[in-house]
Amino acid sequence: MMSLIQEWVDLSSLNTFHLPVKARYFLEINHPEDFWPVKSTDKYLILGGGSNILLTRDFPGTVLKVNSRGIDICEETENTVTLAIAAGENWHEVVKFCIDHNFGGIENLSLIPGTIGAAPLQNIGAYGVEFEQVFKQLMAINLYTGEKVYFSKQDCQFSYRHSIFKQPEYKHFLISKIWITLTKHSHTFNIEYGAIRSQLQKMKIKDLSLRAISDAVIQIRQEKLPDPAQLGNAGSFFKNPIITRNHYQSLLHQYPQLPHYPVADHTQVKIPAAWLIEQNGLKGWREGNCGIHKEHALVLVNYGGANGQEIWNLAQMVIASIKKQFQVELTPEVNVY
Ligand code: FAD
Ligand code: NAP
DSSP, X not given: OGGGOEEEEEOGGGSTTOOOOEEEEEEEESOGGGOOOOOTTSOEEEESSSSSEEOOSOEEEEEEEEOOOOEEEEEEOSSEEEXXXXXXXXXXXXXXXXXXXXXXXXXXXXXXXXXXXXXXXXXXXXXXXXXXXXXXXXXXXXXXXXXXXXXXXXXXXXXXXXXXXXXXXXXXXXXXXXXXXXXXXXXXXXXXXXXHHHHHHHTTOOSOOHHHHHHHHHHHHHHHSOOTTTSEEEEESBOOOEEEHHHHHHHHXXXXXXXXXXXXXXXXXXXXXXXXXXXXXXXXXXXXXXXXXXXXXXXXXXXXSOOHHHHHHHHXXXXXXXXXXXXXXXXXXXXXX
């Protein structure tokens, strides 16, 4: 087994910022359940598709690349189906599998890069749908003991772009299998968010279907977002801040156009970080080899040759600048190492 560990592995093709950092040790994991425990003093990093990480330096410990595969239909009722999916499966391939089988629930989450194993981490979301809506349970391996642990939806403590697995004391759980429950008939189509409805009209689609919604989302995303294969990025770098209603009211005096969206707790509102960055004049800002995308203010990009520390310095400059102008604290959505 030890011979499978590689040394000084270049990670530039394994992170979507294309940062040329190295892993001191590197191990591909095809069967997480067979993984032997590590010491709590060991440094390790669990890696999926590398589309939500910023690597600021060579990683001094072991990178565990999750490569397990398999999608099984494990339970069916008259109206629902439950799939058990190995953590290393590509998220968009899972979406395509569901659409091919007419299983509804994740079509709005089309074309999100990365693996299904990482989906619970930040409760991935897009176009009005969040991963937790289809989530049933997951199995994780406690890397310190080798023990298999099951987490229910309640255990995961999902919230906006967050779950328990983002907390430092849960970082030693390698998510190895995920169960999701989808509809087989009577799908609920969610087309009110953003540009989906107008995109469907543009595509002259009259009969709604899971595939039509997925195609519309794919089209919008391809037009709007930089493709990491062409331009290094990790999607939205910052979360949309959630602020108190009082804070929002005071900002509204100065910025009457400030958009906002209600959150479940009516004492708070969500405001788009991209709007704040654009108002601040930073959209399209470039510093050396990295910058803020000119079409999408939430996306930090590597124009080629940037290192992770430069991107992190840029992110901190954005955070400080937004704090100064709006007294709003932006927090990174991307996981920084
Ligand atoms: P990685 O980047 O490999 O890892 C992310 C974090 O999860 C790391 O901390 C890692 O240690 C941990 N991790 C990974 N796998 C496991 C595992 N099996 N067990 C335990 N921990 C693990 N996100 C959205 O929510 N919505 C979007 O619409 C969206 N659009 C994007 C568009 C673009 C162009 C890009 C580049 C990114 C986008 N993202 C979006 C962010 C990203 O794709 C998701 O967060 C995705 O789930 C990350 O998956 P990954 O496998 O690449 O994770
Ligand atoms: P958009 O549609 O231009 O909207 C801008 C922001 O306003 C979004 O961040 C979104 O918040 C919020 N918003 C818009 N309509 C809303 C509504 N009806 N209710 C609540 N919030 C609303 O956003 P975009 O940048 O093109 O992205 C479209 C979708 O894809 C969004 O859901 C976004 O989160 C997702 N996306 C995520 C990433 C990532 O890396 N995380 C990258 C690209 C796109 P939310 O972000 O909370 O939805």
